[in-house]
Structures are given as C-alpha cells and as structure tokens.
Amino acid sequence: MSDFALRILTRQETVLATRVTSVLIPGSEGDFQVLGNHAPIVSALRPGRIVAACNGEQKDVEVTGGFVVVTPDHVDVLVDLADLTPG
Amino acid sequence: MQSPREVGRHIRTIREIRHLTRAMKLVAAAKLREAQARVEAARPFARKISEVLLDISSFAGYVHPLMAGRPPRTVGVMVVTSDRGMCGRYNDDIIKAALDLIDRTSGRDAARVIAVGRVGARALRELGIPILEERSLVSKRPTFALARAIAARILKAYDARDVDHVYLVYSRFYSAMEQRPRVFRLIPIAPVGGSRTDRLPAGVCLFEPSAKEVVDHLVTRYVQVEVYRALLEAEAGERGARMTAMSAASDNASEIIERLTLTFHRSRQAQITREIADIVGGAEALAAEQFSGNSVPSTGAESEGA
Numbered sequence: 001m002s003d004f005a006l007r008i009l010t011r012q013e014t015v016l017a018t019r020v021t022s023v024l025i026p027g028s029e030g031d032f033q034v035l036g037n038h039a040p041i042v043s044a045l046r047p048g049r050i051v052a053a054c055n056g057e058q059k060d061v062e063v064t065g066g067f068v069v070v071t072p073d074h075v076d077v078l079v080d081l082a083d084l085t086p087g
Numbered sequence: 088m089q090s091p092r093e094v095g096r097h098i099r100t101i102r103e104i105r106h107l108t109r110a111m112k113l114v115a116a117a118k119l120r121e122a123q124a125r126v127e128a129a130r131p132f133a134r135k136i137s138e139v140l141l142d143i144s145s146f147a148g149y150v151h152p153l154m155a156g157r158p159p160r161t162v163g164v165m166v167v168t169s170d171r172g173m174c175g176r177y178n179d180d181i182i183k184a185a186l187d188l189i190d191r192t193s194g195r196d197a198a199r200v201i202a203v204g205r206v207g208a209r210a211l212r213e214l215g216i217p218i219l220e221e222r223s224l225v226s227k228r229p230t231f232a233l234a235r236a237i238a239a240r241i242l243k244a245y246d247a248r249d250v251d252h253v254y255l256v257y258s259r260f261y262s263a264m265e266q267r268p269r270v271f272r273l274i275p276i277a278p279v280g281g282s283r284t285d286r287l288p289a290g291v292c293l294f295e296p297s298a299k300e301v302v303d304h305l306v307t308r309y310v311q312v313e314v315y316r317a318l319l320e321a322e323a324g325e326r327g328a329r330m331t332a333m334s335a336a337s338d339n340a341s342e343i344i345e346r347l348t349l350t351f352h353r354s355r356q357a358q359i360t361r362e363i364a365d366i367v368g369g370a371e372a373l374a375a376e377q378f379s380g381n382s383v384p385s386t387g388a389e390s391e392g393a
Contacts, residue, residue, distance in 0.1 A: 009132040011231050011312060012125070029295045040287050042139065043295035044304060067304060069139050074285040076135050078308070 002036030006052055008061055008077045008084075015082040016052070016061060023075055024051040025068050034070055041070045049085075050077060060085040091358060094351040098344055105340035111173070112333035119263060119326035122228070126260065126319045133312045140305050141278040142287035149299045151306045153245070156252070156275025162193035163219065163241060163250030164200050165273075165314065167257035167321040168207030170223055175335070177258060177266065177328035178206040184268035185256040189216065192252070199250050201237060203318065219244060229322055234315035242310060245274060257317040258324030264331055266324035273313055276306065 006023055008016040023034050026048030045068055050061045066079030089097075144154055166185045168178045185207070189198040199219040202208035208221045220240050222233065244250045252274055259269035294301045 007131065007135075009135060011129055011132050011315060013128040014131050027295055039293065040291055041293040041295065042143065042287070042301050043293075044301060067301065069135070069287070071285045071287055076139075076285075078132060078135060 003054065004036050004038075004073050004075060006075045006077075008050065008063070008079065008082050010079055010082050015084055016059065018052070018054065018059070020052045020054040020075075022053045024049075025075075025077070026050065026063070027068070034075055037072045038070050038075075040072070041068075043068050043070075045077070045079065089350070089354060091351055091355040094347055094354055098347045098351065101340050101343050101347065105337050105344070108333045108336040108340060112330055112337060115326050115330035115333060116263075119323060119330055122319065122323040122326050123260070125228070126316075126323050129312075129316060129319055133316050136305060136309050136312055137278040138285075139287065140276065140302075140309055143292075143298070143302060143305070144278070146292070149302055151276070151302050153274050153306050153310070154276045159193060159252040161197045161199055161250050161252075162189065163244060163253040163274075164189060164198060165237065165241070165253070165255045165257075165317065166200055166202050166204075166207045166211065167255070167317055168202070168204035168210075169325045169329075170205045172206065173332060174325055174329040175332035177325060177332075178204075178210070180266075181256060181258055181268045182207055182210045184270055185211070186214070188254055188256060188270050192254075199244065201240065203237070203321075219249065224318075224322075229315070229318035231311075231315055234318055235311050238307075238311040238314045241273070241314070242307075250274075255313065255317045257321040258328070260320050260323035260327060263327040266327050269320070271313070271317070273310065276309060278309070 003019045003021045006016065006018055006020045007014060021036065025032055025034060025043070026046050028044040028046050031048075032043075045063060045066050047064045048062075050063055052059045052061070062083045062085060063077065063079040064081045066077065069076045069078070140154075144150070164185055166181060168181050172178070185200075189195055192198075195214070195216050198216050200208075200211050200216055201220045201222070202211060202218055203222045203224065205223055208218060208223075212218055220237075222237060224233075241250070241253055245253065252272065255269075255271045255273050257269060257271075258266045260266055
C-alpha cells in the first residue's frame with residue numbers, strides 16, 4: 001500500500017505531521033477513508049475523530065469543524081481545534 | 088568644572104538607567120523567542136489556506152465576492168502598532184507606511200482605519216484620519232479570538248460598504264535587528280502560493296458539500312488567519328525592535344559612563360592639584376616669612392624650633 005503525507009493543522013500549531021497508509025475522515029457528508037493516490041477532494045468536516053493508520057500503528061485525533069484537502073500524495077486537515085489522543 | 092562628587096552622582100544615575108535598559112532588553116529577548124515560535128507554528132495553516140484558495144479559484148466555477156473585488160471608493164487599513172514606546176522607530180515606520188498607502192490609494196478622507204495598538208491610533212487620529220475601530224493588546228500576546236473579532240469587524244464593514252479594499256499594515260519580522268513594515272492587500276483577496284507538488288488539479292477535483300460552501304468557508308478562514316498572522320508577526324517585530332532599542336540604549340549608557348569617568352578623574356586630579364598648589368603656596372609663604380625676618384610677628388618657640 002502506498003503511503004502519503006498527512007498533516008493536521010490548527011491556526012496555532014501543527015498537531016500531527018506524519019506519513020500514513022490510510023486515514024479515516026469525518027466529512028460533512030459522511031465518513032470516508034483515504035488511501036494513497038486518492039482522487040482530489042476538498043471537503044468540509046464535521047466534529048469527530050480522524051483515524052490515521054500506518055504499518056498497523058494507529059493514531060486518533062479528535063477534531064472540531066474545518067475542512068480537508070486531499071491530493072494524490074498529501075492530505076491536509078485544517079481545523080479549529082485538534083486533540084491527539086494519546087496511546 | 089563639576090566637582091568630583093557631582094560627577095560621581097551623575098555616573099551612578101546612568102548606571103541605574105543601564106540596569107533598567109539591560110533588564111528590558113533581556114525581557115524583550117525572551118518574549119521575542121516565544122513570539123517567533125508562535126509565528127513559525129502558525130505558518131503552515133496560513134500557507135495551506137492561501138494555496139488551496141489559489142488552486143480552487145481557478146476552477147471552482149464560483150467567484151467569491153471578496154475575491155472578485157469592487158472599485159475602491161474607500162480603503163480600510165488595519166494598522167498594527169505597539170501600545171507603548173521604548174522601541175525605537177518601530178511605530179514611526181509603520182505609521183509612515185500606512186500614511187504612504189492611504190495617500191497613494193484613497194486619500195485621507197476616504198480611508199477607514201482599524202487601529203491595533205494605542206500609539207498608531209493616537210497618531211492617525213491626530214492627523215484627522217477616520218478611525219473605524221480601535222483595539223489594544225494591552226501588551227499581552229495576540230490571541231486568535233482577537234483576530235477573529237477584527238476579521239468580523241472588517242467583513243461587517245465590507246458588507247456595509249464602509250470599505251471596498253482592505254489592507255493590513257504591520258511590521259514584518261526578519262530578524263531582531265531588522266523589521267520592516269509590510270503592506271498586504273487583504274481584500275480583494277489575491278492568495279499567493281509558491282511552486283509545490285501538492286497542487287489541486289483542475290477538472291477532477293470534488294467538493295463536499297459544494298464548491299460554493301467550501302470557498303465561502305475558506306474565504307472566512309483566510310481573512311481570520313491573515314489578520315492573526317499580521318498580529319503575530321507584529322508582536323515578534325515589536326519585541327525585536329524593543330530589544331534592539333534597549334540594546335542601543337545600554338551601549339549609549341556605557342559610553343556616557345566611560346566619558347563621565349574620565350571627567351571624574353580629571354576633576355578629581357584638578358582638585359588634588361589645586362590643593363597641593365594651596366599647600367605649596369602656603370608653605371612657600373611661610374618659608375619666605377622666616378627668611379625675611381619678622382615682617383609677621385611669630386612666637387619665640389617657633390623661631391627657636393626652626
């Protein structure tokens with residue numbers, strides 16, 4: 001599975017910047033999963049949990065509203081608040 | 088010439104001033120580092136918003152009113168200065184840049200100022216330029232809440248047609264020694280983005296829920312984020328300017344102390360020389376007396392002793 005760059009950004013800081021193979025996004029029109037080489041999409045987000053996975057490791061980030069920009073090699077999540085769940 | 092005592096007092100005063108300016112320099116340096124870190128941390132978000140807007144504007148098939156723009160009858164200018172002085176030319180440079188901009192665009196009567204920082208607000212009001220809104224940081228760090236409030240004020244003024252174009256004038260931070268005023272056109276929006284690999288391709292891009300909603304959302308964020316960035320940059324610039332100013336003040340104090348110390352020694356030497364001259368003069372007068380006989384009555388004991 002091809003990996004891609006995931007960044008979760010708030011106005012104040014970069015909450016997460018890592019390479020992942022899959023990420024689950026709480027889109028405003030429903031959750032969707034992004035894998036490598038995903039079609040470009042710009043979507044609004046509803047508050048929820050982003051689940052990023054890489055080599056069996058998983059990272060959860062709670063986010064408030066914002067939006068996500070998906071290009072084949074990058075996923076950028078721009079939100080008001082993001083909280084990286086430890087563990 | 089001042090007496091050594093007076094010069095000494097003067098030196099002590101200058102030393103105390105140097106203590107103060109040195110302390111202020113250290114405080115500014117510490118705050119500068121924090122402010123710089125905040126500027127850096129806020130950059131990726133601002134850059135991304137700008138890039139996405141730039142990409143989308145070319146193919147979304149929807150042009151937001153703030154991007155389309157309208158002829159500038161009135162020009163809104165957000166001017167970010169400090170609340171206090173003691174930071175060299177920092178405020179003067181910004182006020183000058185703002186005035187240049189106003190004179191170049193709408194003229195002073197058709198300008199509407201949103202002043203952040205007391206120094207700028209006072210200076211522009213004295214020049215008779217209409218102030219739309221005045222905010223003060225009260226020397227605290229800028230918050231996003233403040234940026235959002237200012238952004239809301241700008242958008243409200245735009246909707247009410249109080250302003251047609253909006254500029255941000257603030258100090259761009261390059262280094263502690265160098266801050267230059269930056270004039271940035273906020274409205275109409277013209278996002279900037281460098282060359283990069285994650286460009287959104289035209290044609291195949293999807294928007295959820297719709298292009299219009301995405302663009303509207305982005306535009307609001309963009310305005311907030313640019314205002315926020317201006318506040319952060321200005322804060323770093325102000326700290327840098329204050330640090331440089333206080334550093335220069337400390338150097339000047341050292342120079343004055345050196346000069347005064349020289350004066351002190353000269354005046355002390357002069358005093359000693361004068362005293363020696365008095366003593367020698369006195370002694371010579373006494374000696375002359377003895378050789379010239381009893382021109383001045385003297386006691387018998389003294390003559391016998393000599």
